[in-house]
Amino acid sequence: MGAPSPTPGPRAAGSEATRRAILDAAEELLASRGEDGLSIREICVLAGVTPPTIYHHFGDKAALVDRVVDDCFAAFDRAFEGRTPPVDPVERLRFGFDRYVEYGATHAVHYRLMFQRPHGRPTPAGLASYDRLRRMVRAIDDAGRLLAPVEDATAAFWSSVHGVTSLLISGFWTREAPAIALARDAILSQLTRPSAKSKKVKQQKPMQRKTKGERHGGT
Amino acid sequence: MGAPSPTPGPRAAGSEATRRAILDAAEELLASRGEDGLSIREICVLAGVTPPTIYHHFGDKAALVDRVVDDCFAAFDRAFEGRTPPVDPVERLRFGFDRYVEYGATHAVHYRLMFQRPHGRPTPAGLASYDRLRRMVRAIDDAGRLLAPVEDATAAFWSSVHGVTSLLISGFWTREAPAIALARDAILSQLTRPSAKSKKVKQQKPMQRKTKGERHGGT
DNA sequence: GCCGGTCTATATCGCCGATATAGAACCTAT
DNA sequence: ATAGGTTCTATATCGGCGATATAGACCGGC
Incomplete structure (x- = not known):
């Protein structure tokens, strides 16, 4: 071959x-x-x-599905490109969280195939994706703003975004559920410290309230 | 009939x-x-x-599996009984987090069946389990220590523990991975405020750094 | 003793993933 | 150009799956 x-x-x-x-x-x-x-x-x-x-x-069929999953990861990666991410490394991670969730919400079947395989042998493309996440976390560490070892922080962050996405896909949440921002800001504020420059806003309410109108959706 | x-x-x-x-x-x-x-x-x-x-x-087979899942939820509930949980409502939730993860880690196949069903129609037993979680969160709210609406906090907490358990089951983590406590304490410290009595410890470093030598494991 | 409802077995359907076999299309070397 | 080896594709089939049509066994009540 x-x-x-x-x-x-x-x-x-x-x-x-x-x-x-x-x-x-x-x-x-x-x-x-x-x-x-x-x-x-x-x-x-x-x-x-x-x-x-x-x-x-x-x-065999599993190998064919593996190739399909590779294509899915390519599309997944594309969800992070074509948009200019924030320069601040922490904000970039927050941005990545939202892109990740957005992809999962709009590609439920593919997401399940990529991240909820029963026989979970990670695809090379999946490992590459995880490595990209690790680099984003390491950038925070390089800025002296990471409060945990890079490996642990990367894993914890992934578990958070994966948990949110899984529940979103299961239909339990809607895409505007306040719990999403809650979970996202929880892991971020636990893992990182604010930049020295942005001291003026200091310790704004730990939960992010800035977005304008996500207040109408009840349960 | x-x-x-x-x-x-x-x-x-x-x-x-x-x-x-x-x-x-x-x-x-x-x-x-x-x-x-x-x-x-x-x-x-x-x-x-x-x-x-x-x-x-x-x-049909799906209905049979539903009955099996009911039995699984009964065993799942049992994982929370037979042990005396802490009285403090926040610590009780932390305790519940650990019991949940423990069940998932020791019953991977069952957990997948219960919480990662492709055709995710929630079982009544599953809804009952979620309701128990909601009551634990409401107890924190009743103590005046919840920082978000009960529904949102419950959902965010579940997403966190589900994310951790999913990654644990996928074999990505070991059961002692520091990221688990990291994720757990992140969501808890975001959702709750410390009790008035425990003011002495006040605002201990947001992240838990007590473990000594977890710095040797590179990639 | 018969009878209507409940429960179980025999036999079979259509679909699935996978493969043994064989043949067709192509490139290379003579 | 042509023979030989390699690569690619089709026919036909295997065993296993979920599901069911049909029919018989068992039981209580009349």
Whole structure:
């Protein structure tokens, strides 16, 4: 496997197109029918291939899903780009929290596949994502504003944002639930100290009340 | 359906025994083979019945799993009893956090079934459990020590303990990871204010730094 | 002794993931 | 160009799954 032919040629190109068609069909089925609706046979119909083709290219269904998850992580990463994050490292982490939750809320099926796999072997793409989070936390540490070891703080932060996102996906919360900001600011104020410059606001009410109108949604 | 016979009689007793045998077999299979290993046919072999019997008693597999989940919630509740919780309402909540995480860590498969169901319709038993949590939070509010509305605080607290437990189950953490206490104390110190009596310790460093040498574990 | 309701078994359906087998398309070397 | 090896794809099938149609066994009440 993977013997790199000197020239891929039209044959390999067609093969790659088949591979792509299978992945696209899988992602479409995943979005439209959910995880349970993702069957090899339906993928075959949608992609215009037969089962052995899928097994030849991906090995088994789990490996195919792994590739789909890779694509999901690419889209996940994209949710953090294309917007200018705050410069302040703590605010950047808060920004990351919101982007993370936003992705989970708008891609529930994908999120479950990425972070709630029953046989939780972390994908390389997942580890890369976690590493990006660790770097954001380390930037806070570099600024002398982290109150816990980087590893512990990273893990605790992730557990917080994952907990929020999980409950959001389960339909227990709405996206504007005050508990979200509550949980987010709890972990942030526990892990970090305010910057020296922003002393003027000093110890503003520990909970973030700045946003204007998130006050109408009851339970 | 549901016409209550005047006297259940020995027949109904045998039926109830069959029902119990099916549930016991399902729980044993669940514990030994995991969620995926839980098949109607295997349950039949273990319980000594045939598939139509299961469908007669439970309707379909999802309903059977619902009954199993009910039993899990009973065991879950038991994890909070039999031990004398602290009297201080905040400390009682901290105690509940630890019991919750402990149950999740020692019953990973069951926890996933209870709280990570893909088709997340909350079981009545699950709602009852959440209500118990809400009462613990309300007790803090009654003591005048809650810093957020009861509903929001309850939800935020649950998201925190659920996030920790999920990551613990996924094998990402060990049970002694400092991040657990970090996340726990973060949400507690954000949601509550210290009691008037314990003023002597006042505003101890927001983060818990007491542990001595947790600085050797790099990446 | 028969009868209506409750409970269980036999046999089967359609779908699933996976694969053994074989053939088609392509590249390389002669 | 052509023979040989490699890569890719299709036909047909296996065993297992959830679910059910059908029918028989058991029991209480008339």
